[in-house]
Amino acid sequence: MDLSERIARLRKSWRPGHVLLVIPLALIVVITVVDILAPEDIRLGPLLVIAPAITASFAGPLSTAVIGILAVAGQAYIGLHFGLLTSRGVLVQIAAIAVLSALVVFYCLMRERHGQELARVRSVAEAAQQILLWPLPDRIGPLRVASLYLAAEDEALIGGDLYAATRTGGGTHVMIGDVRGKGLAAVGEAALLLGAFREAAHQHTSLPALAAALERSVGRYQADFEPEGEAGERFVTALLLEIPDHDPIIRMTSCGHPAPLLLSPGHSVSVPSLHPAPPLGVGGTGQTGYTVDVFTFEEGDTLLLYTDGIIEARSREGVFYPFAERAARWTDSSPETLLRHLRRDLLAHAGGYLGDDAAVIAIHRAPAGNSGIHHGKAARPDSSPHGPGGTGPSREC
Incomplete structure (x- = not known):
């Protein structure tokens, strides 16, 4: 040597x-x-x-x-x-x-x-996170995706917030949800819902049918494992999305979950107006009880899905985090850069500690030439099929 x-x-x-x-x-x-x-x-x-x-x-x-x-x-x-x-x-x-x-x-x-x-x-915890919250790929069809998860409990990497995405036919199904409570006590219910979504998304073509299937799964779980002292107090808010590859629209069904932010180039931020159904686990409404809201989602737009741990984060003075205002600063950023800015800004606002788990997903519709898949001529938004209860695409705020 x-x-x-x-x-x-x-x-x-x-x-x-x-x-x-x-x-x-x-x-x-x-x-x-x-x-x-x-x-x-x-x-x-x-x-x-x-x-x-x-x-x-x-x-x-x-x-x-x-x-x-x-x-x-x-x-x-x-x-x-x-x-x-x-x-x-x-x-x-x-x-x-x-x-x-x-x-x-x-x-x-x-x-x-x-x-x-x-x-x-x-x-x-890292192994459990990899199993429960599979890392979302950087690209899903014509979409660029980035995700962020911040657990509130000390030394925990996972909690009651959840998200998943899967390819189904000519589009992508996405779910983001929030189990009541926080930390490791909510992991079991989050795991159940993630598994149910990944399976049911390939069996049910419409969002109302998918929501009804998830409601049944949560109901069976609660019947078997819900503590007697918490009967009727366990539920999950969820937002289900269907994003077609070739149509500049997005379909959403909300089960008591906050509406996402729609970011457009030029620091433009809008909040789609949803018609939410009750959270999963409160009581099945049947497929007819879920509304499909349809909105335009054009090339260059970014959709920010989030859980309430983001908007309920408080500063030392008790001020809620101004999520839409801060997100408007980075509408022209890539999904990865956008979430990096939001993470740093959120933790700075909250003094480095969050009172609840927080999850964010940034979904960006890339230009046709950068999508990595072949695109034909996009169909007119008003000619695309909608699920039961759907409405025409809009850009409501």
Whole structure:
């Protein structure tokens, strides 16, 4: 092994915390020297315990133990220098530094074990997130897509908010939803709804039929697993979308979920006017109880789907996050850039902490030449088929 390889391995094994070890080592040397040079009535040896104490803040138990041993050795050297090594006072000081150093090392061991457990928990959460919330692809047909999920619970990566997208025939079906409650307690119901959507979207061609199928799935889940004390209090808000590949429209069915934002080039933001049905799990309405609202969705437009954790985020002064106003700043950005700006701006507004899970999906209809699929001539919006209860495309605010 040549010198360059040895230096490369040394750099790889060297950690930033190793450089900081100079600080406790310097403290041991300085305190020992000053104690020896100071007048007899001034004793600084007990301060040597500071060295292992500060080492624990950036190093592991082994490095902390070494620094503790050196601190004990420093106190012993001071006693030896003055010929008092076997005196009761010096022995007590040495024992005190040794005991305190051992306690600090024990703290480091517990902290390291807790860190390993936390790392395992986070790895499980990451695996669960990959299973439940499959990452949305960057492109789905003519659409460019980006998604963002922010869990409210500490150390959690998933919670009660959910989203999914799937290709069905000549279009794309998308769902975004919010299970009542937050954190890991809502994960089971979110998992059920995601699985039901991915299956039912290929079996039901209309949004009302899809919504009715999801209502049945949620109802069966609640009948089997809903706690007795929460009967009738568990529900899911959901927004279902159908986006045809070749028609510049979008169909939506809302089950108690907030309407999305429609962003157009030039900082234009509008809010489609929906006719929401009750949330899933409140009580089935049948297919005729769900309305399909149809709106134009042209090339260059971006649709922002979100959960209420976004609009209910508060600042320290109690001000709600002005979602539409802030989103208008980045209407000309790509979906990835748009969500990156929104994430940074949202966390800054909320002081880095959200009181509820939050999810956002940005769906951009790319120009025909950039869609990655072949486009024919788009049909007139008013000639496209609508589901039961549908209306003509509009651009309502």
